[in-house]
Amino acid sequence: MTPDVLNCLGQRCPLPVIALAKHLPTVPVGTIIRVLADDPAAAVDIPAWCRMRAQQYIGATTVDGSPAYDVRRLT
Amino acid sequence: MGDPRQAGPIDQGESVRGAYFDAATATPLHPAAREALLGALDDGWADPGKLYTQARRARQLLDAARATFAQVLGVRPDEVTFTGSGTTAVHAAVLGGLAGRRRAGAALVRSAIEHSAVLHAGEQHLRSGGTETAVPVDPLGRVDGDAWARAVSAPGVALASLISASHEVGTVQPVATAAAACRDSGVPLYVDAAQSLGRMPVPGGWSLLTGSARKWGGPPGVGVLVVRKGTRWVSPYPADDRESGRWPGAPDLPAILAAAASLHAVHETAAVDGERLSALVDRVRAAVAATVPDVEIVGDPVDRLPHIVTFSCLYVDGEALLTALDRRGFAVSSGSACTSSTLQPSHVLAAMGVLTHGNIRLSLHRDSTAEQVDRFLAELPGIVAALRAEVGM
Numbered sequence: 142m143t144p145d146v147l148n149c150l151g152q153r154c155p156l157p158v159i160a161l162a163k164h165l166p167t168v169p170v171g172t173i174i175r176v177l178a179d180d181p182a183a184a185v186d187i188p189a190w191c192r193m194r195a196q197q198y199i200g201a202t203t204v205d206g207s208p209a210y211d212v213r214r215l216t
Numbered sequence: 217m218g219d220p221r222q223a224g225p226i227d228q229g230e231s232v233r234g235a236y237f238d239a240a241t242a243t244p245l246h247p248a249a250r251e252a253l254l255g256a257l258d259d260g261w262a263d264p265g266k267l268y269t270q271a272r273r274a275r276q277l278l279d280a281a282r283a284t285f286a287q288v289l290g291v292r293p294d295e296v297t298f299t300g301s302g303t304t305a306v307h308a309a310v311l312g313g314l315a316g317r318r319r320a321g322a323a324l325v326r327s328a329i330e331h332s333a334v335l336h337a338g339e340q341h342l343r344s345g346g347t348e349t350a351v352p353v354d355p356l357g358r359v360d361g362d363a364w365a366r367a368v369s370a371p372g373v374a375l376a377s378l379i380s381a382s383h384e385v386g387t388v389q390p391v392a393t394a395a396a397a398c399r400d401s402g403v404p405l406y407v408d409a410a411q412s413l414g415r416m417p418v419p420g421g422w423s424l425l426t427g428s429a430r431k432w433g434g435p436p437g438v439g440v441l442v443v444r445k446g447t448r449w450v451s452p453y454p455a456d457d458r459e460s461g462r463w464p465g466a467p468d469l470p471a472i473l474a475a476a477a478s479l480h481a482v483h484e485t486a487a488v489d490g491e492r493l494s495a496l497v498d499r500v501r502a503a504v505a506a507t508v509p510d511v512e513i514v515g516d517p518v519d520r521l522p523h524i525v526t527f528s529c530l531y532v533d534g535e536a537l538l539t540a541l542d543r544r545g546f547a548v549s550s551g552s553a554c555t556s557s558t559l560q561p562s563h564v565l566a567a568m569g570v571l572t573h574g575n576i577r578l579s580l581h582r583d584s585t586a587e588q589v590d591r592f593l594a595e596l597p598g599i600v601a602a603l604r605a606e607v608g609m
Contacts, residue, residue: 154553155573159531159607182553182561182572189571193512
C-alpha cells in the first residue's frame with residue numbers, strides 16, 4: 142500500500158507535529174501517513190506524539206535524502 | 217564605554233506579579249554569600265601566594281573557605297580546587313581525568329544526559345583522537361545500569377562521567393551502583409554534582425567531582441573541582457603554583473569566600489528547604505497534569521531533585537511559551553529546539569524519547585513561595601490554550 146505523504150520539509154518544530162495532528166482525522170483508520178520532515182526535533186517528537194495520542198509509530202526512513210517518519214492511524 | 221551599572225538593577229520578579237523559576241541556571245545570591253562577599257571586598261583583595269601580612273590574611277581566608285568545602289563535601293581540604301566557573305571545573309575534570317589515564321586507554325564513557333560542558337569536553341577528546349561511548353537512559357531519564365556496567369568494563373576505558381541528577385528533568389542517577397561498576401573495572405568515576413551540592417547528599421565511590429557556586433546561591437564565577445587522593449589526574453592547562461598546580465591564575469577570593477559561606481548555609485538548611493520545595497514541585501506536577509490537556513510531565517516523579525520540574529506541551533512552540541511567561545514576569549528555562557542557538561532539541565529530552573517541543577523547566581529556590589507557584593499554575597492553562605488557538609489546535 143502506498144503511504145499517504147505529508148510534506149513538512151522546511152518546517153520548524155512544532156509545525157510538522159501540528160500538521161500530522163490535523164491530517165490524521167482526514168484519513169481512514171489503518172492508513173499509513175509518511176511525514177517528510179527535516180527539522181531535527183521531528184525525530185523525537187513524532188514518535189512521542191504517537192505515544193501520547195495512541196497512534197502507531199512505524200519507524201524512520203529516508204526519501205530523496207530527507208528524513209521521513211511513518212505513522213499508522215489506529216483510532 | 218558607559219557605566220554598566222546604568223543598566224539598572226535586575227528585577228528578580230519577586231515583588232511583582234511573576235516569579236524567578238530558573239534556579240537550576242542561577243540562584244539569587246544567598247544572604248550569607250552577600251555578607252561574605254561585601255566583607256571580603258575590603259578584607260580579601262590581596263594575593264594569597266605572597267609573603268607579607270595582607271597576603272597571609274588572604275591565605276587564611278582561602279584556607280578557611282577550602283576547609284568549609286571539605287567539611288560539607290566530606291573530603292580532605294587538599295582535595296578541593298577552586299576554578300573560574302562550574303563549566304571550567306567540568307572541563308578540567310573530564311580532560312584532566314582522561315589525560316591522567318592515557319596509558320590505560322583513550323575511551324570516555326558518559327551517560328547520554330550529561331551537561332553540555334561534559335559533551336563539549338568529549339568533543340575535544342574526540343578531535344584529539346579519543347573515543348566516546350554514550351550510555352542510554354530509560355524514559356524517566358535514569359541511566360541504564362546494565363549498559364553502564366558493560367560500557368565501563370570494555371577495554372581501554374580511561375574515565376567514566378555521570379551527572380548526579382539531571383539538570384534538565386531532575387531524575388537522580390544511580391551514582392552508587394555506577395561507582396561500584398567502575399570500581400570493579402578499575403575505572404575512575406567523575407560525578408557532575410552541580411544540581412545536587414547544597415541540596416541533597418551525593419553517594420561516595422567517585423574519584424572526581426565538580427560543582428558550581430551559582431547553583432546554590434553563591435556568586436557566578438566560582439567552580440569547585442574535587443580530586444580524591446590517589447586519582448590519576450593531569451591538569452589540561454599550563455600549571456602554575458596556584459591551587460597546588462591544579463588551576464592557574466590568581467583566585468577570585470571574595471567570590472570563593474561567598475561561595476563557601478553560602479554552601480555552608482544551604483547545607484545546614486537543605487533538608488527543610490528540600491522538603492518545602494519538593495512539595496511545591498509535587499503541586500506543579502499534579503496541577504499541570506490536571507489543568508493542561510496534552511501535556512507530558514517528564515522525569516522521575518519521586519526519585520528526583522527537590523527543586524526541578526519539567527513538562528512539554530503538545531502543539532506549543534517552546535520559545536513562544538517562554539516569551540508569553542516572561543511577559544507575565546515568570547522566568548523559566550526550555551529544552552525546546554527553537555530556544556537553543558543551534559536549533560537542536562535538548563539532547564536530554566531526546567535521549568529520554570519524550571516530547572521536546574513546548575518544553576518548560578521550572579527550578580525553585582529558597583525565595584520561591586507557594587503563592588508564586590499558585591499564580592503560575594493559575595496562568596499557565598490560559599497561556600497554553602491561547603498559543604494552541606493561534607495554530608488552530
